[in-house]
Amino acid sequence: MLNFFSVKKPTRSIFFQRFFSSTKPRIYVTRVLPDQAMKILDQYFEYDVFRGNSAIPQDTLIKNVKDCVGLLCLLTDPINETVISHPNFSKIKMVANYAVGYENVNVAKLSELKIPVTNTPGCLTEATADIAMSLILATHQRFLQHDQALRSNQNGTILNFQKDTQDLNLDPLCNKTLGIVGLGRIGQALAIRARGFGMKILAYTRTPRPKISQRIGVEELTKMDDLLQYSDFVSLNCPCTEQTKHLIGMEQLKMMKESAILINTARGKIVVEDDLIYALKKRIIKAAGLDVFYNEPKINPELSKLQNTVLLPHIGSATTRARAGMGILAAQSLVDYLVHKKWPKNFVNKDIFIK
The missing domain is CATH 3.40.50.720 (NAD(P)-binding Rossmann-like Domain)
Known part of the structure; x- marks a missing residue:
């Protein structure tokens, strides 16, 4: 025992x-x-x-x-x-x-x-809103193109001022209208940043938020089509769901101004990417600033060839x-x-x- x-x-x-x-x-x-x-x-x-x-x-x-x-x-x-x-x-x-x-x-x-x-x-609300505002600035002021032109300038001097001024043809942001699709945490944070630049803010959201909109100085629209037509910048800040997948395609891109810029820090599948590429090539819209892509982590090489894009590697949470x-x-x-x-x-x- x-x-x-x-x-x-x-x-x-x-x-x-x-x-x-x-x-x-x-x-x-x-x-x-x-x-x-x-x-x-x-x-x-x-x-x-x-x-x-x-x-x-x-x-x-x-x-x-x-x-x-x-x-x-x-x-x-x-x-x-x-x-x-x-x-x-x-x-x-x-x-x-x-x-x-x-x-x-x-x-x-x-x-x-x-x-x-x-x-x-x-x-990641604040970090993503920072990226969205940065893409607005970068696409509007064409920072990447100017950076590349300056680096490739063989004489090492500032570019021709007269020619550069003619090429820019820009209004300041305080004269521009930002349309925000999706007025959740990130959309609200972006609106507050854009107001600091004096921009007019429009918003389209499936769930009306009149008290929030009034507090942060946003005009809510009942139709997304109106937002697309009136905005100089359209920022996508909505989740990707069955309802929002392919929300922006050729029909919506053609509603936008020729001078308009699309900003997407939400999800790549909200946009029909092939339609966006075509619209950028044909100058149906002016430019796009993208932090997200349709087939992440792969990126459509056609986007990389375009000079009227600013592309970031999904760094909306990169703090x-x-x-x-x-x-x-x-x-x-x-x-x-x-x-x-x-x-x-x-x-x-x-x-x-x-x-």
Whole structure:
């Protein structure tokens, strides 16, 4: 008979270490997050993380999500029916998307399976509004073209003042009208910035916000067609949904002024990209400033050839504060639901579970 007391017992610290490590929920993370977020994950989860710099291959995601109850993914990671229907995905209880938008996630399918999805709203409002305002300035003043011309000037002198002045033919921004499509957090933040430049602000939004519009000095229009016709700049600041996908195509581009400029810091699929390229080539509109693209992370090479574009590599959240805030919110959402068994504030399909 085995004498229980003759068995060497582990020390208290080793016992608790083994106990708690074995009871931590297991999750998979598709990219290394800012340190503040990783520290939260270290405390509460067992996890593996994809350490590549590009989007995770689908087969790698499927392989590594096996036996995990949570998934923390990026906008570039399609969580589609192929992934969701795979046996390796069967234990997943929650998906946290490291982005405000979540069109990369098949929310409808996950809702059928009673799997909650969260996003990271509010963290990148100011950063994205800064990028949108920067694109307005860059396209209006043709900063890139002037920079390139100056760098290529063999004589190393300032360009011909008379010729340069004739080519510009610009009014100051205070004489221009900005039309904002989508008056959420980012749209409102952009309006406040544009007002600082003295611009007139129009807005079209599916949900009227008269009190907010009055407070920030925005004139709401009931028809997007009117906004397109009257605006010198059209900034897209709405989410990409079934209703807004391909919202801007050739018909809408032809409504805009020939001198108008399209700004998109929202999602590439809101615009029919081939139509936009054609409109820019044929000067149906003057220019475009884009931080997002239809087939991200790939970019249509035809856009790169155009001189009347300013293209940025989706840096609307590219501040330390924004990226850290998004990571913390995504990580804490997993902690709230999987560890503390409570509802995070940022469920995108919360109505499926709480009625």
